[in-house]
Amino acid sequence: xxVYISTDFEGVAGIVDWDQIMVGSHDYDLGRRLLLGxxxxxxxxxxxxxxxxxxxxxxxxxxxxxxxxxxxxxxALISGKxxxxxMMEGLDSSFDAIFFIGYHGSIGASQAILSHSYNPRAIWETxxxxxxxxxxxxxxxxxxxxxxxxxxxxxDQVTAEEAARINPAPHAVAVxxxxxxxxxxxxxxxxxxxxxxxxxxxxxxxxxxxxxxQFPTPTQLDVTFLTADMAEMAAWLRGVEVVAGQPRTxxxxxxxxxxxxxxxxxxxxxxxxxxx
Numbered sequence: 001x002x003v004y005i006s007t008d009f010e011g012v013a014g015i016v017d018w019d020q021i022m023v024g025s026h027d028y029d030l031g032r033r034l035l036l037g038x039x040x041x042x043x044x045x046x047x048x049x050x051x052x053x054x055x056x057x058x059x060x061x062x063x064x065x066x067x068x069x070x071x072x073x074x075x076a077l078i079s080g081k082x083x084x085x086x087m088m089e090g091l092d093s094s095f096d097a098i099f100f101i102g103y104h105g106s107i108g109a110s111q112a113i114l115s116h117s118y119n120p121r122a123i124w125e126t127x128x129x130x131x132x133x134x135x136x137x138x139x140x141x142x143x144x145x146x147x148x149x150x151x152x153x154x155x156d157q158v159t160a161e162e163a164a165r166i167n168p169a170p171h172a173v174a175v176x177x178x179x180x181x182x183x184x185x186x187x188x189x190x191x192x193x194x195x196x197x198x199x200x201x202x203x204x205x206x207x208x209x210x211x212x213x214q215f216p217t218p219t220q221l222d223v224t225f226l227t228a229d230m231a232e233m234a235a236w237l238r239g240v241e242v243v244a245g246q247p248r249t250x251x252x253x254x255x256x257x258x259x260x261x262x263x264x265x266x267x268x269x270x271x272x273x274x275x276x
């Protein structure tokens with residue numbers, strides 16, 4: 001059994017501040033240890049269920065947060081910036097299941113620790129077919145394209161709630177309860193890792209999803225930016241239009257889920273030119 005793992009950072013137990021998850025910041029080494037522990041717990045649980053091959057995509061910020069020699073399962077590591085498929089780089093149809101580890105809630109979600117949707121300095125809200133979504137549902141577009149089930153997602157309670165709206169819903173393990181965007185009650189890291197290990201085992205055995213994520217055909221993507229000039233820049237892309245009467249919102253529609261994801265990622269990269 002071959003498992004693809006996309007790791008974020010904000011949803012790890014004990015993480016409540018950007019200072020814990022950004023390279024060079026004061027508490028970054030602590031954050032890295034916590035993230036590595038949860039990742040390795042997920043790999044151990046997958047091995048308990050019979051998985052033998054792993055690819056890990058380090059998907060947060062600089063995308064070089066994980067020490068390659070300390071990752072369990074002899075996992076291959078995809079790291080470094082400028083990946084065409086961003087948080088889903090390296091996924092293809094050869095995988096049997098996907099894990100999302102350390103994920104977080106969408107920008108604007110109530111009581112979601114460090115919430116954002118790819119770029120908090122540009123994106124105010126993202127919708128798929130009219131429903132507000134975060135990174136888990138956006139990344140599910142790639143899983144749908146390649147036909148690979150999302151088996152497990154870990155993070156706070158908001159992450160679990162948002163994951164429940166993916167069809168079919170992955171098994172979710174909540175390792176902390178967000179109190180606000182910058183405060184949370186976390187499980188002890190040892191307990192969090194125990195629950196993730198068991199969750200991974202269950203996700204690949206008794207609670208394994210029946211299929212890859214399902215989306216309507218076509219699917220509509222709406223992205224609302226912080227400013228109108230960001231939306232205008234996004235509309236430079238072919239097929240992307242500013243919504244009438246909503247100068248900060250663009251719309252794109254396609255029957256190709258990978259196409260929608262690529263357009264979204266390109267918009268993210270374009271609009272960064274206005275804030276960086």
